Amino acid sequence: ETGVTQSPTHLIKTRGQQVTLRCSSQSGHNTVSWYQQALGQGPQFIFQYYREEENGRGNFPPRFSGLQFPNYSSELNVNALELDDSALYLCASSGLEAKETQYFGPGTRLLVL
Amino acid sequence: GESVGLHLPTLSVQEGDNSIINCAYSNSASDYFIWYKQESGKGPQFIIDIRSNMDKRQGQRVTVLLNKTVKHLSLQIAATQPGDSAVYFCAEYGDSSYKLIFGSGTRLLVRP
Numbered sequence: 001e002t003g004v005t006q007s008p009t010h011l012i013k014t015r016g017q018q019v020t021l022r023c024s025s026q027s028g029h030n031t032v033s034w035y036q037q038a039l040g041q042g043p044q045f046i047f048q049y050y051r052e053e054e055n056g057r058g059n060f061p062p063r064f065s066g067l068q069f070p071n072y073s074s075e076l077n078v079n080a081l082e083l084d085d086s087a088l089y090l091c092a093s094s095g096l097e098a099k100e101t102q103y104f105g106p107g108t109r110l111l112v113l
Numbered sequence: 114g115e116s117v118g119l120h121l122p123t124l125s126v127q128e129g130d131n132s133i134i135n136c137a138y139s140n141s142a143s144d145y146f147i148w149y150k151q152e153s154g155k156g157p158q159f160i161i162d163i164r165s166n167m168d169k170r171q172g173q174r175v176t177v178l179l180n181k182t183v184k185h186l187s188l189q190i191a192a193t194q195p196g197d198s199a200v201y202f203c204a205e206y207g208d209s210s211y212k213l214i215f216g217s218g219t220r221l222l223v224r225p
C-alpha cells in the first residue's frame with residue numbers, strides 16, 4: 001500500500017451534475033497529481049498541484065478543476081458531467097523534486113448516467 | 114508528439130516461466146521511466162524505475178532494461194507467479210517535469 005487514500009471508492013452521477021473527489025497524499029509528499037483512466041486505457045494526466053497551486057495541466061477542459069489544501073490533500077471537481085467522464089480517477093502523490101516517482105491511490109470509479 | 118506504447122496487448126505465460134514486457138517511447142529527451150502494475154479494481158502500483166544514465170536495473174524478481182539507441186525498454190519478471198497477473202504500464206515524463214505519460218498497457222496472464 002502506498003499511503004495515498006481516495007474517497008469515495010465509487011460514485012454514480014447523472015449528466016449535468018457536479019462531483020467532488022478527494023485525495024490524501026502519502027506522508028512526506030507535498031505534490032498531488034490527478035489522472036483519468038478510461039476502461040482499457042492508460043491513465044491520462046489531468047493536472048498537478050504543488051504548494052496549493054496548479055503546477056501543470058493536461059488536455060482537459062476548464063470544467064475540471066482542483067484544489068490543494070495546506071495539509072497537501074487535494075480535491076478534483078468536475079462540473080457539468082458528461083457521459084464520457086465515466087472513468088477511474090486516480091490521485092498520485094510525490095515528493096519535492098521534479099520527475100519523482102508518483103505513487104497512486106486506489107482510485108474513485110465514477111459512472112455518469 | 115511524445116508517446117509511450119507497448120508492442121503486445123496480452124501476454125500469456127506458464128507459471129514459473131520468465132515474462133518479458135516491452136515498451137517503446139518516442140521522445141529521445143526522456144530521461145526517467147517507471148513500470149507500474151495494475152490489478153483489477155486497483156490503482157497502479159510502482160514496480161521499478163530507471164533513469165537514462167543506466168541501461169539496466171534490478172529489483173526483486175524484476176529487471177528493467179533501457180535501450181536508448183532504439184528508444185525501447187523492457188520489464189523482465191523472473192519465475193512468474195499467479196500473483197503477477199495484472200496489466201503492466203510503462204510511463205515516462207515527457208518534456209515536462211510533472212506529467213507522466215502512460216502507454217496503453219499489457220495484460221499479463223499466468224497459466225497454472
